Amino acid sequence: MLDNYVTASTSRVKSDKNVPRGKFEELKKTAKKKLSSKAFHSKANLNGVTIEFNGNSHHQYEFWKMNWFEGMKPSVDGRIFSAFGVEGVEPSAYYCPDTNESVFFNTEYYGQCKSWALGMAAAVLERDFNTHSIHGACAQVEGKGVIIVAPTGTGKTTQAFKLMELPGGRVVGDDWVYINHDEGENQGYLVGRQPEKSLYMRTETQKDKPWLRNTFDESKCENIVVNKKECEFTDGEYGCKMTGNTCVFNDGNRWCYYAFGNSRALVRREDLLGADKIADDARVDLLVLLRRDATSPAAVRLDADKAVEVLKKGEFMVRPGAGPKDMWGKLGSEPWYNPYLLRLDNARQEQFFRDMISKFGVKCLLLNTGVESIESTHKRILKALASS
Template identity: 65%
Template sequence: MKLDNYITSSTARVKSDKNVPRANFETVKAIAEKKLHEAQAARSKADLNGVTVEFYGNSKHQKDFWKLNWKEAPDSSHPDARIYSAYGVEGREPTAYYCPETHESVFFNTEYYGQCKSWALGMAAAIMEEKRNTHSIHGACVDVSGKGVIIVAPTGTGKTTQAFKLMELPGGRIVGDDWVYIDHNEGEQLRHLVGRQPEKSLYMRTETQMSKPWLRKIFDKSKCENITTTKESCEFTEGLTGCKLTSGKCVFDEGLHWCLLRRDDKSPPEVHLDADGAIKVLRKGEYMVRPGAGPKEMWGKLASEPWYNPYLLLLDHARQEQFFRRMISKFDVKCILLNTGVDSIDGTHKRIISTLDDT
């Protein structure tokens, strides 16, 4: 069986400008539109929880993933945001541009779908924050017999692992493994918060199958992107079986109750946080850059990702703090900070279950 695996020339996020003035943006958009018109590129509208985002691009790979990823919006719907993705533009380095004034993005010479997906979410998040009092959170969301758990964590701390262990419980169900919306207007009416996510099919890291073998058959039948399938094509092998990145250990992105995960060898395994404590951790967004997850010069060093959300294109710290503080203070959302560096996977899982049982 041959894996449907597309290798893109850019295998990670390309350099970007997320605050392009409208006048300047119109210039780069015109260049993209000219290429797309010549290529007779297709358009596709997606419904991201009521926000219509239109993709206009000439990469079949991106378009295929786009249509698999999102629910389709009606042709008659007016786009709230647009992505123009022009591949094969001469004289342009792989670059991405975002204009906050128009909620539009332009991609030049990159087919990597991961960035396309995250910017679609980022544009929708900006609109939903501004117009619908809806908070977008970068995290996994699980329903356990009607109780919601959101796991927010930097890459490599165990997010996906813990989400799937909760899913395997009786009454467990994955809502999403990467993104969740919280509508605070709805919360005021219902007197509790509801987590939702916009994806029709989840865009997941295939390493997940290493701990969940049942996923292998699903991945084998799915469209894939930039999967290393042979030792010869991996730049990090060391000897017959070693790995330069992890010293022989495979580490992967594992990148209502609310869990924050961290991984170090000093902090206690569990800390219960009030609103002030949670805001301090989230706003700082400190994490260790893991090998393969960022620029090589940053591997093993501390970096900052405010609110642990790299998808936010229009970052409003005051707004983020307001949303998170209301979740904890007004809606009594319990928040625990768990350290997966000093506890086992099962130990961390039991701590989450204990918090669920106490409510």
């Protein structure tokens, strides 16, 4: 039986990431009042930074415990207060830079909670440890590592998994990479690490990788469509617009993993293809930026200036589930393709990426998945890795 939880808000809620301390204390007071009667608490270790969860949603708490390694330090570097069922308050999220704390109201959707935890840890790591936080996938093949940075829906997870499936391939993570530049100075090269015990995966990846269905069937899921009437992609009585084939419900399945663009599964990394197909870190030899449009060249080699120009602009098409519903299908902008940086320092981000390419010699490619097949993009990445 599918282990699936449907949240009241199925995507990110409206937010304010720069709340003054005085106003934030009032918001926190409201949240803590609701949490005083019932709350779950858990500390997470995100690359040495401890973020504490306090909330009354068992779903969020359960995903939090499975997602992260346990934080063992007595002190904490940031706190999240997530209060569900607060009357008279619309679903919303607030962050206070002064205290490195967040408050969520009336949303059990785990994705935003997870991403803000990463952003809170990133603020500490950047400030205190000269560590660059990148929203991207990381994999290695025969000891050579690649970081794939892209807006949602352009194929970074797909490409990372194709690399993992190779005989000498392993995946580090599919969403977030930490790079300590002080360590890089000492070693002469950069190393990418990821903080997650389990991967919070878009289940639509199962469309291109059928073997993931069994994996997702054994995982805890969020917002999976279990009724054909709720599917966004039906084509007539029997068809599917996503695949061009027969609807999975008509094939006798009781749920569909790609009927909603933001359905998720929380999968232990070792449950993907086995413990020997995962790695905790990878030397960074290649940086791949992905875009998806019908007119740009298939591949462009970028120097540091051009890479920074693309990353700083951060243009992308907003996909369902990747932002407010009124923005779905419209052109958006997320500098550095990282909406999770709660304390955005553009100058620091620029320097991190410049150093990666210029100082540490990481090759950078911009690939367009809108004009080539998945396999063609995969071959370009392999060729670039081989020559790195």
